[in-house]
Amino acid sequence: MTTKLGDYLSIGQVADRSGVPHTALRFYEDRGLITSERSAGNQRRYPRTVLRRIAFIRAAQRVGLSLEQIGEALATLPRDHAPTKADWARLSRNWRDELDARIDALQRLRDQLTGCVGCGCLSLRTCGLHNVDDRLARFGPGAPLLKPAAEGGI
Known part of the structure; x- marks a missing residue:
């Protein structure tokens, strides 16, 4: 399967679309929560699926989960996989007591x-x-x- 350039977003586009600052995106990437590829000019390029992962991260943070807990949950998914409703249900069951x-x-x-x-x-x-x-x-x-x-x- 070939990927089109339109399937990838710059860090600015991801920041604008997700409402998450550039610095937080880099931090999430450093923590392994999201991944990017590098362009020929060494600029970060994110697959569109990163928007769903970021929404997942932000929702989990809003309910008080630590980035460590979120990272452990996301580690059970393929790296460029956008968490589905079923993924959220499965992962959130583990957090119910907390x-x-x-x-x-x-x-x-x-x-x-x-x-x-x-x-x-x-x-x-x-x-x-x-x-x-x-x-x-x-x-x-x-x-x-x-x-x-x-x-x-x-």
Whole structure:
């Protein structure tokens, strides 16, 4: 199969189309998340499939996954493969527990932010009810009422 020049994009075109800065694209490439070829003038040329990989990377970052986790997931796909809906479903199954824990932590934060969080400040009226004499200090540093149980929260 022959490839046409139109099948490849410059780094500027990829940046414009994906909304990701040139510097981030180079960083992603250095980390092995995306690949490019070099033109005769040594300029980066990306296959169009890179746009889907970048969308995948950005979506995974938005839900809080690290680039290391994203890289491990993308490593299970062929290098120039655009992740499909089925790929996303398969890969995201592995992240479900972690995402559920993050959602739980965010909901706890949302629901308790205006009241006592067990941080030890004892400055709010509700601290006297929820954290009498800073008894929650026994759960360790930080705000145990905001932490997930897996991290020592209550």
